[in-house]
Amino acid sequence: MWKSVYRFHTRSVDRFGARGLNSGVAGAENAAWKLAFVLHGWAPEASLESYHQERLAAAQENITVTSGTMRFLVRQNDDERRARRRLLEDAAQYQRTGTGRLREARRAVLVRRLRADHHRPATPVRRPPAPGGDANGRARRPDPPAEPPSPKGVRLSIDTGVSFEDFRGRYERAVPSLDMDRLALLVSAQVSWESVVAATAENAPHGFIRYWSSDVGSLMRLAGDSGPVRRI
Amino acid sequence: MGNHTIAQRMYTHDPAVMLYAPLRTAIHEDRQGVTWFSVDQPSTRFASFGNPDITNVGRELDAKLADLFGFLDVPVPRHLVS
Numbered sequence: 001m002w003k004s005v006y007r008f009h010t011r012s013v014d015r016f017g018a019r020g021l022n023s024g025v026a027g028a029e030n031a032a033w034k035l036a037f038v039l040h041g042w043a044p045e046a047s048l049e050s051y052h053q054e055r056l057a058a059a060q061e062n063i064t065v066t067s068g069t070m071r072f073l074v075r076q077n078d079d080e081r082r083a084r085r086r087l088l089e090d091a092a093q094y095q096r097t098g099t100g101r102l103r104e105a106r107r108a109v110l111v112r113r114l115r116a117d118h119h120r121p122a123t124p125v126r127r128p129p130a131p132g133g134d135a136n137g138r139a140r141r142p143d144p145p146a147e148p149p150s151p152k153g154v155r156l157s158i159d160t161g162v163s164f165e166d167f168r169g170r171y172e173r174a175v176p177s178l179d180m181d182r183l184a185l186l187v188s189a190q191v192s193w194e195s196v197v198a199a200t201a202e203n204a205p206h207g208f209i210r211y212w213s214s215d216v217g218s219l220m221r222l223a224g225d226s227g228p229v230r231r232i
Numbered sequence: 233m234g235n236h237t238i239a240q241r242m243y244t245h246d247p248a249v250m251l252y253a254p255l256r257t258a259i260h261e262d263r264q265g266v267t268w269f270s271v272d273q274p275s276t277r278f279a280s281f282g283n284p285d286i287t288n289v290g291r292e293l294d295a296k297l298a299d300l301f302g303f304l305d306v307p308v309p310r311h312l313v314s
Contacts, residue, residue: 153280154273156297158306160259164267168259170304171269175233193240200237206303207296208233211254226263 010063023062027055068118087113177210179203233257238293242278242286249286252277255293269304271297273312 031051037043075081091110097103160167182203186196203209234254242249257271274297278290294312301308
């Protein structure tokens with residue numbers, strides 16, 4: 001028994017295909033007859049372009065299939081290994097299946113699963129963490145901030161310098177409550193937006209209207225909390 | 233508190249602005265008996281939608297809030313008008 005390291009490489013180069021021997025032969029055959037046709041004047045020179053189109057497509061298919069096969073052979077984690085084991089066990093079960101439609105159906109399912117396995121994105125190779133870096137050797141990033149980096153709200157808390165009742169009275173006179181009946185009337189009458197703007201300006205002498213308010217303090221006092229609080 | 237005709241000018245860009253319109257405000261008293269008025273600075277809330285047209289209306293609300301504080305004879309936070 002022997003063991004060796006097999007390095008798997010894929011390369012796809014624009015306008016030039018340098019792949020394994022098998023596809024290289026197919027490429028040479030493709031180019032040879034096209035060159036011959038053009039040189040003999042049997043086909044326009046532009047037909048040479050089809051070499052690139054056809055062989056690039058072949059190269060890409062080659063890469064997809066061989067990369068998928070390598071990923072199937074060389075699993076990167078336990079989940080992948082378990083998935084492969086299930087697939088192989090089901091394939092063995094298929095071998096024991098008799099003939100007819102059941103066998104055909106099982107075969108179709110196996111092919112679909114194998115194809116899906118081949119086409120799923122490659123799992124990143126995990127490396128042991130390097131000192132001062134993460135598992136992929138990148139420099140360690142600073143810890144994320146406790147809050148997301150979106151613009152933060154700035155809380156304004158102002159010492160009113162007066163009593164709760166005094167400030168509340170002054171505030172509620174400056175910012176009147178919404179004239180809900182009038183607004184409902186405007187909506188039901190389908191008035192122009194200009195009319196809504198005008199009516200709102202009358203309702204909001206300092207630009208603001210109170211939409212609702214709640215005397216939270218009197219409720220919270222039932223729980224033993226002191227201090228008036230009014231949300232407005 | 234708020235103003236639906238101003239809210240409309242943001243709503244037209246993104247109806248999600250109604251998350252912050254009208255503004256939430258609170259009048260509250262601490263244990264020392266000091267009465268506070270609290271509100272989040274409008275522009276900093278409306279800027280979170282990432283739309284300059286909305287943010288600009290938010291700044292307009294900042295200015296209106298500063299005017300209201302002036303009228304109520306309470307200190308106007310410096311960054312509200314800068």
